[in-house]
Amino acid sequence: MHLDISQRFSVSDITNIQKTYLTNHNSIIHYAWKLLMQCHPHDSICGTSIDQVANEMRVRFDQVDQISKELLNQFLQYICDQIDTRIPLPLPLAGDQSNILSSIIVFNPNDGLQTGLINFNMKIENQYSTFEIIDDLGNKIPYDHSGIGPRELISMALDKKALKQALRMIHEGNVAGMIIRDFEIEQQEKRVIIRATLSDHGSVDINKWKQGIARLELLIADPSVNEYIVNANSDPEIDLLLVARDVPGHGYRSYWLRGCVELRHITSESIKLNPLIQGLLPVISWFTRIPLFAKLVEGNKQESARLPNKIENDYFLVEVQPVEGTINITDKRTHQVYTGLNRFIDSADCGDLYNYCPPERDFNVYSRINNVEHEEKKTYQKLILHSILKIPARISNDRKSRSRALVNNIIKSTITVVPGLPRIDIHTEIDNQACDHRLRVHFPAPFISTQSLQDGHFEIVQRPIGTPNYNGTWEEPPRPEVPQRQFTSVVNDHISLTIANRGLPEVEVFKNENGNAEIAITLLRCVGWLSRDDISTRKGHAGPMGVATPEAQMIGKSSFDYSVIPGENNWHKSIHYAYSFNAPLRAISTPVHPGTIPSKCSFIENRNEDFIITTIKSSEDDSSLIVRGFNILSTPIDISIKPWRPFTHAQLVSLGEKIIDELSIADEGLINFHVGGNKLITIRFSD
DSSP states (O other): OOOOOHHHHHTTTGOGHHHHHTTTTTHHHHHHHHHHHHOHHHHHHOOOOOOOHHHHHHHHHHHHHHHHHHHHHHHHHHHHBBBBSOOOOHHHHHHHOEEEEEEEEEEESSOOOOEEEEEEEEEEEEEOOOOEEOTTTEEEEEEEEEEOOOOOOEEEOOHHHHHHHHHTTTTEEEEEEEHHHHHHHEEEEEEEEEEEESSSSSSSOOOHHHHHHHHHHHHHHHOOEEEEEEEEEOOSEEEEEEEEEEEEEEEEEEEEEEEEEEOOOOOOOHHTTOTTTTTSOOOHHHHHHHHHHHHHHHHHHHHEEEEEEOOOOSSEEEEEEEETTTTEEEETOOOEEEEEEEEEEEOOOOOOSSOOOOOOSSOEEOOEEEEEEEEEEEEEEEEEEEEEEEEESSSSSTTBBBSSOEEEEEEEEEEEEETOOOOEEEEEEEEOOOOEEEEEEEEEESSSOSEEEOSSSSSSSEEEEEOOOOOOSSSSOOOOOOOOSSSEEEEEESSSSEESSOOOOEEEEEETTTSSSSEEEEEEEEBBBBBOOOOOEEEESSSOTTTTOGGGGEEEEEEEEEEEEEEOOOHHHHHHHHHHHOOOOOOEOOOOOOOOBOOOOEEEEETTTTTTEEEEEETTTTSSSEEEEEOOOOEEEEEEESSSSOEEEEEOTTOOEEEEEEOBBBBGGEEEEEETTTOOEEEEOOO
């Protein structure tokens, strides 16, 4: 699990207007850090402990995640409250501002301008048939959404017969391509009022639905009740997707939601104009006559149509190779084709939690694609690949080969490209039903390389491809797998290939049969023992003997996120896209109001792409601002950093925040200084 609290809170930590607010939450942040550190003892964080330890870690990780998400939402909302969210455009460009529904603030926790797909939930309070999104330049921004906002859909009276007909057409809360998110039943002497909320997204609360239907059936059977009033409204919440472009580094950019033509209310009076409805047709028939519902149903039909097995954006063309079980990517900038990507390869593992070990007799199994779905929206294009990996159920009894019994592992990969984003994001779900095996996903590069680059702790580690010679005196033979944090890259003189990941720490880069570099990321290692002494990749035990770890077989569903980033000759840009994959843009919806900070801002501007800012926070004594980063190169660089406002003092300090040297402040608060190769530095800003 990757959790960088300092990066998550980077924007909220550096605005002086909220220092008191943040200070009041420091104890909660420290509590989250302590919980996180309880998962970091050597054998715990390495995954070499008994099942009970892993289960306790999962609970702590969940707590940290919940705390950080809630604090992050609070901090971002607090910043939004200080932003002047009025449209900063002259009236002719901004147009009529009376129908501005809300402002959308998009935050970027990374260095440099970032583009990304935003998916967030918001509530539409005003009733408009359509709306548009504009940016701070007055441009209309393409968007997609699910949900229709607040609408009165039904207001009608039914007798017992018509209500029974309607209920027969509703299946477990699903009706006319929509779901019943919520409903209430109120009895008023001889009449029953049914209030429902309908939505085209989300899920039905089955238990609540069954309880409500049971009560409604009793009321239908009640002879004293003779009228049933049905009132249905659409859910005011929508899920909104938009592509936010060029959001300032360590800052934010504003967008605005503007309502268009108002929708005429559907009333019970208009329903009476259709004599077929009153008491004769079930509610479902009436639903499908409403243009809004008809459009939703038709839209669902169109999305399920079979389309070509390819997607593309400004940078890449992605094509499925069903026979090979892979994808090909064409980089439109360089015209280079990357073939055989996202190949799932499975092998046996007779090792333990400490060490991978292949059995004496082993073979690889490759997945095959049996179905492809295509989805295309204004804000993205997706390929959904359904694959089957048929592999041996477990290791043989003598642990020297794989068993003859086979099981099917189901794999689903969703591949997404976004307009303006030079990255191909992949979300993979695996339903693992096999034991004693290792599953990896492979990405061959179309070039030869002798070295690989891995994201490390405050450095980019360069490693030679291959393993050193083994002379038999070591306790363990060298292995080709190496650790990574957020990405691995291979490069040549012209192009590069970077694979970013979220929480996948093991990778191997090797020379394949074509002589090219190939990246293999470990998704699953499924083993059943803490430590064994009969494996060839280690001498003797590494931990407690004879302890079974059945839950380490990872039976069940797991999900993984990684991203393919083909690059031009400057691989430095690719790693910024890898970092932004791990810390994506975030959005908050807020009302339009005046504020003390502008609608677009970079709190910390970093002008050198080879310097990576890792931390922006309040100092430990809460009196100043701390900015920390490192030089990704082995050679010295000159960097320039500009805070959002001038400070009186800038000092080079230690990790313990002790002053090392004074730094000069140039015009407009710009700080220029020299950083040695692979060096980590910390700067303190104060007044």
